[in-house]
Amino acid sequence: MGFEFKLTDNVMYVKGVGPKRAAALEKLNIFTKYDLLTHYPRTYENHSNLTRIVDILEGETVLLVGKISNITAREARGLKIINAILEDATGYIQLTWFNQNWLLNRLRHGMRLLVIGKAKFDSWSNRLSMSQIQSFTILEPDEEPELGIMPIYPSTAAISQSVLRTAIKNLLATMPPLKEILPQELLNSQKLISIDEAARTIHFPQDFLELDKARRRLAFDELFLIQCGLMLIKRQNQDERLGITHKKNGALVKAALAKLPFELTGDQKKVFRAVSKDMENKLPMRRLIQGDVGSGKTAVALLALVKTVESGYQGAFMAPTEILANQHYEKFSALLTGLGIRVDLLSAKVTRSKKMRDEIYQKISSHESDIIIGTHALIQEGVTFAKLGLVVTDEQHRFGVTQRLTLEKKSDALPDMLVMTATPIPRTMTLTVYGDLDVSLIKELPPGRKPIKTFGRGISDKKKIYEFVREEIMAGRQAYVVCPLIGRSESERLADIESAEEIFDTLSNGIFRDVPCALLHGRMKPRDKEEIMEKFHGGEIKLLVSTTVIEVGVDVPNASVMVVEHAERFGLAQLHQLRGRVGRGSEKSYCILISDSTAGVAKARLEILEKTNDGFKLAEEDLKLRGPGQFFGEAQHGLPDLKIADVFRDVEILIQARDAAEKFITDDENLNYFANLRQNLALAYGDKFGQITAN
Numbered sequence: 297m298g299f300e301f302k303l304t305d306n307v308m309y310v311k312g313v314g315p316k317r318a319a320a321l322e323k324l325n326i327f328t329k330y331d332l333l334t335h336y337p338r339t340y341e342n343h344s345n346l347t348r349i350v351d352i353l354e355g356e357t358v359l360l361v362g363k364i365s366n367i368t369a370r371e372a373r374g375l376k377i378i379n380a381i382l383e384d385a386t387g388y389i390q391l392t393w394f395n396q397n398w399l400l401n402r403l404r405h406g407m408r409l410l411v412i413g414k415a416k417f418d419s420w421s422n423r424l425s426m427s428q429i430q431s432f433t434i435l436e437p438d439e440e441p442e443l444g445i446m447p448i449y450p451s452t453a454a455i456s457q458s459v460l461r462t463a464i465k466n467l468l469a470t471m472p473p474l475k476e477i478l479p480q481e482l483l484n485s486q487k488l489i490s491i492d493e494a495a496r497t498i499h500f501p502q503d504f505l506e507l508d509k510a511r512r513r514l515a516f517d518e519l520f521l522i523q524c525g526l527m528l529i530k531r532q533n534q535d536e537r538l539g540i541t542h543k544k545n546g547a548l549v550k551a552a553l554a555k556l557p558f559e560l561t562g563d564q565k566k567v568f569r570a571v572s573k574d575m576e577n578k579l580p581m582r583r584l585i586q587g588d589v590g591s592g593k594t595a596v597a598l599l600a601l602v603k604t605v606e607s608g609y610q611g612a613f614m615a616p617t618e619i620l621a622n623q624h625y626e627k628f629s630a631l632l633t634g635l636g637i638r639v640d641l642l643s644a645k646v647t648r649s650k651k652m653r654d655e656i657y658q659k660i661s662s663h664e665s666d667i668i669i670g671t672h673a674l675i676q677e678g679v680t681f682a683k684l685g686l687v688v689t690d691e692q693h694r695f696g697v698t699q700r701l702t703l704e705k706k707s708d709a710l711p712d713m714l715v716m717t718a719t720p721i722p723r724t725m726t727l728t729v730y731g732d733l734d735v736s737l738i739k740e741l742p743p744g745r746k747p748i749k750t751f752g753r754g755i756s757d758k759k760k761i762y763e764f765v766r767e768e769i770m771a772g773r774q775a776y777v778v779c780p781l782i783g784r785s786e787s788e789r790l791a792d793i794e795s796a797e798e799i800f801d802t803l804s805n806g807i808f809r810d811v812p813c814a815l816l817h818g819r820m821k822p823r824d825k826e827e828i829m830e831k832f833h834g835g836e837i838k839l840l841v842s843t844t845v846i847e848v849g850v851d852v853p854n855a856s857v858m859v860v861e862h863a864e865r866f867g868l869a870q871l872h873q874l875r876g877r878v879g880r881g882s883e884k885s886y887c888i889l890i891s892d893s894t895a896g897v898a899k900a901r902l903e904i905l906e907k908t909n910d911g912f913k914l915a916e917e918d919l920k921l922r923g924p925g926q927f928f929g930e931a932q933h934g935l936p937d938l939k940i941a942d943v944f945r946d947v948e949i950l951i952q953a954r955d956a957a958e959k960f961i962t963d964d965e966n967l968n969y970f971a972n973l974r975q976n977l978a979l980a981y982g983d984k985f986g987q988i989t990a991n
């Protein structure tokens with residue numbers, strides 16, 4: 297009797313994977329057979345056609361097989377250079393590797409190599425050479441080179457491509473056909489190949505057409521699953537039994553309104569009305585507030601939190617960074633303590649000491665605390681709320697769906713939930729990340745805001761720029777200087793980029809010698825960061841050189857100038873967020889983007905920033921300019937990990953998958969597919985979508 301094949305089995309059950317390789321695979325987040333199966337190639341190399349050396353055309357990327365000889369090593373201009381001659385039956389070519397001295401221990405005279413790269417013909421020496429070697433494989437003496445399309449996997453130094461390839465091959469060889477999750481009609485109507493075929497083909501396609509079909513099927517499934525998950529959650533959340541009914545706004549909310557140092561804008565009022573209505577409804581609120589930086593989302597969140605307290609519940613506020621959590625805490629407690637509302641901060645600073653942590657956990661679980669502000673420490677194990685009524689997530693794209701869901705599971709009843717985001721999100725993105733939410737917009741900015749003047753300038757203007765910054769500081773204002781990199785080790789790799797440390801050094805010892813300056817970056821201890829932010833906030837520090845740690849929400853109204861060094865290295869959305877740090881007070885504010893990049897797109901982006909302060913308009917323009925991918929930057933979009941789909945490239949598939957998911961869930965009344973769907977969700981996302989029930 298054979299053993300049953302389970303995708304949840306440990307990857308060690310795959311032939312060719314022992315404890316050592318399993319440990320290496322863990323580094324790639326591969327623990328189970330399923331993880332290995334869905335460890336998709338990051339790219340493919342076309343090894344279909346072998347070229348004879350005599351047939352090489354200049355500049356062409358070619359695949360060669362031959363024997364090597366004349367292996368030599370030398371040094372020139374600080375480079376370590378290895379040369380060898382590769383020879384086949386028709387001719388020879390010189391191979392060159394740079395700075396890869398370890399090869400000397402591997403390459404041997406007479407060895408057979410398979411090499412891919414671009415060949416050059418030097419008419420002076422009349423010789424063929426290849427110095428741009430994309431990849432090469434050492435072949436056993438009688439090994440036939442494997443031709444075809446070669447998958448290239450994400451890998452680490454500890455695990456080679458060929459080990460990964462072999463492991464996946466062995467897995468596929470023993471894997472019984474995968475069970476179809478989609479109904480046949482859907483496959484037909486969407487022209488999708490079977491899941492089993494797709495899962496195999498994606499690793500070892502015969503040709504690129506086949507590969508394309510496999511990719512489309514897997515991307516469809518991935519997006520389809522997420523959509524189903526989100527829809528099931530939404531449906532579950534519409535279960536009246538689970539929600540909380542908040543009271544109508546009473547004396548406490550009115551008192552908080554009166555305490556705000558300003559009148560709400562029309563949009564803020566409108567959004568707070570919508571939020572109040574949601575909260576008073578028995579159905580759990582799931583609402584997203586989209587509004588540009590500084591549009592006053594936090595004020596709305598504050599009122600909603602007061603509302604939950606007035607109804608006898610606790611509110612949680614999750615900020616994306618420590619600095620922000622601190623800042624919100626200061627503001628909220630200043631405003632609310634007078635009203636008898638108990639506000640607490642759960643941050644790294646607090647949880648560093650076990651005693652303090654236990655104390656605050658205790659306060660939260662015994663309802664001695666009304667509003668708790670924190671970072672994702674708030675969703676860590678051990679925090680139990682006595683009576684959680686509202687969760688606000690100040691998201692800024694740093695929390696994904698899955699984290700949001702984890703928080704949701706923290707209480708028996710479903711608390712109302714408000715998500716805030718500053719970056720304007722294209723509709724298709726909203727579908728994927730926020731498919732389970734209703735959306736409100738704040739478009740109007742608070743009155744009296746002076747638009748930030750933005751200038752793009754070249755490096756040659758630096759002296760003048762910093763003289764201007766100095767004048768502003770002498771006039772009593774404060775300034776930010778933002779740099780893309782922290783320190784030297786990184787800047788060595790990018791030799792022409794000055795790091796924050798270097799810039800700080802130059803400025804604080806140069807033109808700002810007599811001005812209190814500080815350096816702030818993400819690798820500093822939280823304690824030190826807090827101290828610097830406090831001093832900057834208090835006006836003790838005048839010039840703050842930093843990395844993007846200040847990006848989100850930091851509020852120092854007296855800061856009126858921001859200089860961004862190497863502005864071309866930031867995304868447009870990011871620059872817009874950064875710029876939002878100034879222009880928060882009554883002074884005229886400036887943002888100066890320094891860049892020598894003359895690349896068309898980089899320049900056009902800076903010009904867009906010069907022209908408009910409107911985040912939504914900016915998003916549109918940038919989408920037109922470069923496609924959506926770069927607007928957000930890689931790690932910022934907060935999507936659940938997509939292994940194969942790309943919400944930007946696959947917009948069409950996304951929309952099809954969404955429609956299909958909707959129909960699927962509605963049609964599947966008899967739950968014919970439900971068990972399978974749930975199993976697949978669990979395989980792909982663990983319990984991140986929560987306990988999904990059938991109705």
Ligand code: ADP
Binds near residue numbers: 559592
């Ligand atoms: P967001 O969270 O949307 O980035 P905030 O709520 O932090 O914006 O508001 C930005 C700044 O504007 C804060 O200093 C806040 O006190 C102020 N502000 C908010 N709403 C108003 C308003 N209606 N009138 C005047 N100032 C406001």
Ligand code: MG
Binds near residue numbers: 542574575578
């Ligand atoms: Mg409600």
